[in-house]
Amino acid sequence: MYIFASAMQYxxxxxxxxxxxxxxxxxxxxxxRLLRFVEKGHWVTSVxxxxxxxxxxxxxxWNDFRLVYVAGHTDTLLPAFYRLTAFWAGQPGSLLFWALxxxxxxTLFAGTPSYASLKPLTRLWYWVVFFAIxxxxxxxxxxxxxxxxxxxxxxxxxxGLNPLLQxxxxxxxxxxxxxxxxxxxxxxxxxxxxxxxxxxxERPWHEISRPIAILAWIMLTAGIVLGAWWAYMELGWGGYxxxxxxxxxxxxxxxxxTASLHTMAIARRKGxxxxxxxxxxxxxxxxxxxxxYLVRSGVVQSVHAFGDSTVGTPLTVFILLAILICAxxxxxxxxxxxxxxxxxxxxxxxxxxxxxxxxMALIILAATMWPVLSKLWTDGAKGLDAGFYNRxxxxxxxxxxxxxxxxxxxxxxxxxxxxxxxWYALGAMAxxxxxxxxxxLRQPVAMFGAAGAVAALVTVGLSIARDRAWRGPLAALGxxxxxxxxxIGVAFSGTCGIEKDLILSKDESGTVGDYTFTLKSVEDxxxxxxxxxxxxxxxxxxxxxxxxxTPERRIYDKFGTMQFSEVDILPSLGTEIYASLLGMDDxxxxxxxxxxxxxxxxxxxxxxxxxxxxxxxxxRRRKPAPAADDDA
Amino acid sequence: MPMPAKKNTPVYLAAFLLLLAGVGYLAYAGFAENSVYFxxxxxxxxxxxxxLHAARLFxxxxxxxxRTHAPGPGVSFSLQDKDDASQTIEVNxxxxxxxxxKPGAEVIVEGGMVGDGRFDAKILMTxxxxxxxxxxxxx
Numbered sequence: 001m002y003i004f005a006s007a008m009q010y011x012x013x014x015x016x017x018x019x020x021x022x023x024x025x026x027x028x029x030x031x032x033r034l035l036r037f038v039e040k041g042h043w044v045t046s047v048x049x050x051x052x053x054x055x056x057x058x059x060x061x062w063n064d065f066r067l068v069y070v071a072g073h074t075d076t077l078l079p080a081f082y083r084l085t086a087f088w089a090g091q092p093g094s095l096l097f098w099a100l101x102x103x104x105x106x107t108l109f110a111g112t113p114s115y116a117s118l119k120p121l122t123r124l125w126y127w128v129v130f131f132a133i134x135x136x137x138x139x140x141x142x143x144x145x146x147x148x149x150x151x152x153x154x155x156x157x158x159x160g161l162n163p164l165l166q167x168x169x170x171x172x173x174x175x176x177x178x179x180x181x182x183x184x185x186x187x188x189x190x191x192x193x194x195x196x197x198x199x200x201x202e203r204p205w206h207e208i209s210r211p212i213a214i215l216a217w218i219m220l221t222a223g224i225v226l227g228a229w230w231a232y233m234e235l236g237w238g239g240y241x242x243x244x245x246x247x248x249x250x251x252x253x254x255x256x257x258t259a260s261l262h263t264m265a266i267a268r269r270k271g272x273x274x275x276x277x278x279x280x281x282x283x284x285x286x287x288x289x290x291x292x293y294l295v296r297s298g299v300v301q302s303v304h305a306f307g308d309s310t311v312g313t314p315l316t317v318f319i320l321l322a323i324l325i326c327a328x329x330x331x332x333x334x335x336x337x338x339x340x341x342x343x344x345x346x347x348x349x350x351x352x353x354x355x356x357x358x359x360m361a362l363i364i365l366a367a368t369m370w371p372v373l374s375k376l377w378t379d380g381a382k383g384l385d386a387g388f389y390n391r392x393x394x395x396x397x398x399x400x401x402x403x404x405x406x407x408x409x410x411x412x413x414x415x416x417x418x419x420x421x422x423w424y425a426l427g428a429m430a431x432x433x434x435x436x437x438x439x440x441l442r443q444p445v446a447m448f449g450a451a452g453a454v455a456a457l458v459t460v461g462l463s464i465a466r467d468r469a470w471r472g473p474l475a476a477l478g479x480x481x482x483x484x485x486x487x488i489g490v491a492f493s494g495t496c497g498i499e500k501d502l503i504l505s506k507d508e509s510g511t512v513g514d515y516t517f518t519l520k521s522v523e524d525x526x527x528x529x530x531x532x533x534x535x536x537x538x539x540x541x542x543x544x545x546x547x548x549x550t551p552e553r554r555i556y557d558k559f560g561t562m563q564f565s566e567v568d569i570l571p572s573l574g575t576e577i578y579a580s581l582l583g584m585d586d587x588x589x590x591x592x593x594x595x596x597x598x599x600x601x602x603x604x605x606x607x608x609x610x611x612x613x614x615x616x617x618x619x620r621r622r623k624p625a626p627a628a629d630d631d632a
Numbered sequence: 633m634p635m636p637a638k639k640n641t642p643v644y645l646a647a648f649l650l651l652l653a654g655v656g657y658l659a660y661a662g663f664a665e666n667s668v669y670f671x672x673x674x675x676x677x678x679x680x681x682x683x684l685h686a687a688r689l690f691x692x693x694x695x696x697x698x699r700t701h702a703p704g705p706g707v708s709f710s711l712q713d714k715d716d717a718s719q720t721i722e723v724n725x726x727x728x729x730x731x732x733x734k735p736g737a738e739v740i741v742e743g744g745m746v747g748d749g750r751f752d753a754k755i756l757m758t759x760x761x762x763x764x765x766x767x768x769x770x771x
Contacts, residue, residue, distance in 0.1 A: 164732075237728075237730070339640055340640055343640070343644060343647055355648065356651070359651065359655045363659055367662075371670040379679075380671050380675055381669070381671065382667045382668065382669055383667070383670035383688060384662065384666050385666050385668055385742065387665075388663070388665075388666035391658065391661065391662045391665075392655075392662045395658060396655065396658075501705055501728060580728075582728045582729070583705075593728050
């Protein structure tokens with residue numbers, strides 16, 4: 001059965017090479033008759049990859065430990081849901097998932113009226129690029145990273161899935177990232193195709209593929225936010241972002257993708273920045289491949305145990321080739337010829353914003369690769385700690401917030417769109433700066449970031465309330481409001497929280513800021529599958545009881561002596577209280593790490609808004625595009 | 633419309649240079665102050681101690697010699713090189729010990745060497761027990 005699955009992967013490879021080769025031949029010979037054959041190729045790759053994926057899911061569901069992949073990522077005790085989601089748990093499975101997503105996205109796009117409107121020459125170039133990508137994935141799956149490798153004899157049970165990873169955040173985080181990466185492939189292929197076969201009568205790629213790019217961006221955003229939420233809720237260290245290379249790997253494509261969506265807005269409205277637009281989209285897609293390289297190659301040491309794998313070298317070659325082809329395509333693109341409006345216009349500010357996002361992406365890229373780059377001129381590898389990223393990226397992020405607040409105040413052609421809107425925004429900023437100071441926030445970057453975010457919320461609110469802008473750019477408004485809330489959450493929770501380790505005997509109290517924590521009870525017991533130690537803490541503020549926290553430490557039967565922390569929180573839209581149990585000392589006192597997290601939940605609310613509102617906007621019925629000088 | 637292009641280009645160029653200078657300054661200051669050695673244990677042993685006042689070391693927790701601080705939190709342990717177990721550095725860490733810390737775990741410590749050849753860690757991270765595991769087959 002699994003020979004058939006492997007054969008399907010080979011079929012996907014053969015179909016990609018044949019269809020891509022036919023498209024290239026048709027272009028070289030100027031023979032359009034081959035297009036009909038080329039356009040069948042995606043069906044073969046999609047069907048082959050769907051069949052291969054179904055067989056892997058079948059093996060995971062039925063615990064078929066003859067497959068090395070199944071034995072390595074599941075066991076007989078794992079619930080069916082987690083067994084099935086182990087599809088993207090390891091490298092070969094996740095590469096199959098990514099290949100499947102790219103191929104199916106191609107098939108879905110080929111069935112749209114937008115695709116039908118493309119000229120034959122554009123279609124041929126589109127398929128050349130598309131099949132080059134699917135062929136590369138299929139090559140990885142058939143050679144260096146095959147999920148259908150078998151073992152004999154099969155073990156009686158698998159290695160299981162780490163309890164820390166049995167969490168909804170971690171289950172959906174990887175596939176959303178992969179769907180985001182795959183989604184950007186379609187606009188990229190189309191952009192390169194139109195560069196190589198320019199036709200002024202054709203609808204531009206950024207118009208055709210805008211919904212796909214937005215959907216990909218939503219997926220990527222959701223994946224990143226879910227990953228951060230998982231780290232916060234499950235790892236017990238109280239943080240959500242550590243600037244680890246693997247975290248940075250997903251942020252880099254997000255920054256490129258966000259910059260790309262903003263240059264696309266200028267192109268859509270004004271038909272400008274044609275080359276920059278293609279370049280930004282190409283960089284987004286290449287950086288998605290680079291993210292995989294960073295995660296899989298082991299080139300940079302990471303907290304995540306991804307380790308050295310065999311796909312590093314092929315990915316390097318593929319990325320270098322992709323950079324060369326994209327540079328050639330961008331260079332051969334026809335410049336739009338339209339000059340940008342003055343700097344103090346919406347398109348001027350959007351351009352500056354795109355620069356800022358690109359600068360952040362490039363800095364994070366360089367900093368992440370610094371241990372490799374620095375070896376070129378120093379004896380030992382030098383890396384950059386989290387302080388570097390905070391020092392460089394946070395001021396730029398605060399500046400992004402200020403641009404986000406200012407943009408809706410400006411008209412596309414230049415000057416103020418609504419004068420009073422600017423005053424409202426400036427007033428909101430001044431009030432927020434005052435409020436930050438009053439509440440003890442003293443860090444200028446966080447203060448200006450928060451002030452910019454509140455001002456952005458005000459300008460978005462005014463756009464909705466006064467101009468009924470929600471009828472038009474709902475996706476942008478929702479994403480910006482969400483981003484502003486997320487920024488407020490980061491500014492406060494990252495700088496105003498207090499963290500303290502308390503050692504408490506029963507009925508003993510300790511204080512953290514204004515809060516008093518009293519250990520009321522200690523419980524030591526067992527539940528199916530694990531043993532636990534739990535402490536119940538009464539939380540009070542100024543004599544008022546806020547609630548109880550019961551953090552636990554667990555030892556799972558299947559994971560030896562390894563201990564796992566189960567944090568507990570007192571959720572609040574204001575200051576959330578977070579507790580994790582670190583252990584018990586020889587005098588039977590509990591060691592508890594307690595921290596306050598001001599406004600942290602706005603981070604998750606903002607992240608959710610960033611995804612759900614643009615999604616709703618995509619799903620609602622199309623309305624005619626608003627006039628050029630409105631509040632997009 | 634070529635005229636406005638001529639008018640606007642210097643403004644955009646100036647804005648770009650300003651941004652470049654700002655970002656460049658931030659990055660330069662960061663590179664100067666936040667750059668630390670990233671070394672495996674064997675590599676760290678080859679570097680003079682005084683140069684390792686700020687470093688991030690990668691290695692494996694040795695099977696013996698783990699001492700939990702009492703009263704906690706904290707732990708002292710031997711950090712072994714991943715490839716050469718004979719190369720070790722004694723690490724002292726006074727913070728909360730991660731869940732997944734155990735003998736044989738791959739860990740990352742960030743801090744600096746102190747006079748007696750011990751590494752004083754300010755941060756102790758165990759490698760995330762990610763589902764993305766190493767290749768467990770010969771290929």
